[in-house]
Amino acid sequence: MKKLKETIKSFTEIEGGLMPALHAVQEQEGHISKNAISELAHAFNYSKAEVLDVLTYYDDFTLEPSGEHVIRVCGAEACQSLKSKELTDLLTDHFGLNLGETTSDSKITLKEVFCLGNCALGPSVMINQTVIGEADKDKVLSFLDNIE
Amino acid sequence: MNTPIKIYIPNETASNSVGAIEAHRTISRLKGIEEARIIRNGSWGAFWLEPFIEVEKEGHRKGVCYKSVDLSTFNTIDDFLKDFESRQPFDIREIDFIKKQKRIVFSRIGMDDPLDISFYQNSGGYSALKNALNLDQQTIIDKIKKSGLTGRGGAAFPTGIKMQTVSDQDNSLKYLACNADEGDGGTFSDRLIMESDPFALIEGMTIAAFAVGASKGFIYLRSEYPLAKTYLTRAIEIARKNNFLGKNIQSSDFDFDIDLRIGAGSYVCGEETAMMESIEGRRGLVRSKPPLPAINGLFDRPTLINNVVTLATIPPLLNGSHSDFSDLGSGKSTGTMPFQLCGNIQQSGLVETGFDITIGEIIENYGKGTKTGMPIHAIQIGGPLGIYLSSKMMSTKLTIESLQTIKGSVGHGGIVIFDDTVDMSEQAKFAMEFCAKESCGKCTPCRIGSIRGVEIIDRLQKNSSSKEDSILLNELCKTMEATSLCAMGGMTPNPIYSIINNFPNELIDE
Secondary structure, three states: OHHHHHHHHHHHOOOOOHHHHHHHHHHHHOOOOHHHHHHHHHHHOOOHHHHHHHHOOOOOOOOOOOOOEEEEEEOOHHHHOOOHHHHHHHHHHHHOOOOOOEOOOOOEEEEEEOOOOOHHHOOOEEEOOEEEOOOOHHHHHHHHHHHO | OOOOEEEEOOOOHHHHHOOHHHHHHHHOOOEOHHHEEEEOOOOOOOHHHOOEEEEEEOOEEEEEEOOOOOHHHOOEHHHHHHHHHHOOOEOHHHOHHHHOOOOOOOOOOOOOOOOOHHHHHHOOOOHHHHHHOOOOHHHHHHHHHHHOOEOOOOOOOEHHHHHHHHHHOOOOOOEEEEEEOOOOOOOOHHHHHHHHOHHHHHHHHHHHHHHHOOOEEEEEEOOOOHHHHHHHHHHHHHHHHOOOOEOOHHHOOOOEEEEEEEOOOOHHHHOHHHHHHHHOOOOOOOOOOOOOOOOOOHHHOOEEEEEHHHHHHHHHHHOOOHHHHHOOEEOOEEOEEEEEEEEOOOOOEEEEEEOOOEHHHHHHHHHOOOOOOOOEEEEEEOHHHOEEEEHHHOOOEOOHHHHHHOOOOOOOOEEEEEEOOOOHHHHHHHHHHHHHHHOOOOOHHHHOHHHHHHHHHHHHHHOOOOHHHHHHHHHHHHHHHHHOOOHHHHHOHHHHHHHHHHOOOOOOOO
């Protein structure tokens, strides 16, 4: 508990510290819990509603923990031109998930992302922090096997 | 003693995405590797050749594309070198794709370790800043005005005029904010600078800050670029250690430092006022202008906002290659533009060239045909708020002025190729879907209009001859265009107009 306080504290002294503080909490805890919202509100002298107002605007901040591995399939135009929609369908079918959902064993979260800047080698998929270019279902699954 | 062999293995998102990480892992474990020197360079921007691994022996540097090659069968460095020679290595600087370009801003990418500050300085880096610190600030602004440089982020506003406005403000504290929220689908030029030549951005920011009197800089980087974050974090530290950031830069009385801030997955935060809201720690809602950020920006202070490529253009501009840059093109389309050729195209990558080129020439000279071998059907220019050209429009010039006449824009320079399997009604629908997903929600035409747009296009997909829906779509687009607060809602109709006009019977029957 104390650690969360400490994490947040270092950001209260800098200009516009709430965003970096949210990133730090998300990274440390895997999501922004009710407790973290209270701590953030207290540290920044905001109401809890104000903290919630900011964090719910951004896709990266989640109120619930994500799966152990987060798969982001790019759905922007360059990847569309190389059939990213079909790839998305194959992956949603394979994991039995809709976009934005997490498997019941909390292993995999499947999301959509708009542009990873890898538009020259699409379709692109990001698994955690790694981008896979010229992606297909096999590449994605074998990457997951390797990091398991 | 012989100079050791150098092996260049890129560490850059696109190269890594197709095997550079694995190649580096394998090569660095080969027996005898200690006799060679491995350099993690940036990418040359010829992405279809990645992972492009180069070997330099006795001053001769050649490379090979190692895509889908299993290197794990090699045990020794000699196994690798023998295999390398058998693959007909070539000098990448001699291929047409690179040779035909006019690389001024991207002159350094791919050559060496992007974090090697000695390399940066030996290749002309930081000489522009050192000169600038001895110049009158107005002289620098005048030079940038005279160069004709316009913003490369999308709006193409004259950079020098913006700098003048910030400079003219009498305020004890001014900011510089670098917009590195490169969100347009089909673009990666900012990423490539940040990953393959980060000091160019830092130097450009430092010069711009000195010229306008800003003492603090922010880089607002999108979270989808983790490798760029790593590079920038390290480059900022290295620049500080070498007195290129911090107090009394290069023994002058100029203080300037940079704070790297990370976005959180919102496209509209690439709009400058939404970006400021986000940096200040709020929802990324667009602010109405005026006041201009140059007068009242971040934390209510005068703020110079430019995108990555614009700022990285400043050092080479001031560095004697000034006329090389400004003699190219005219009007708003002066200088070079990094076009990003991607999607379904064989030779994909970064093409820095003058604006005075047709889309047909870019495809013929650099991109060649589609990856799938099918005919080209549509070309998207300028990102989600740009337009789609048909394959009959190959003579369209890529100047800002020429695209404006057909309600398009160069935007951030993205060019996405589609083959003839594309369904243009789906692309039209995506324009509205994207707006619905990414709208900040502040103004009604964008927030609600985009949802109604998706519904109308859904109906048109079932009955493309519906006069009623075709009129309704047109009226909706006109309303969004005229009444949205920012370019998100205001320009979302552009791709839809272009599909109606350039692709008859594909969304609406004539």
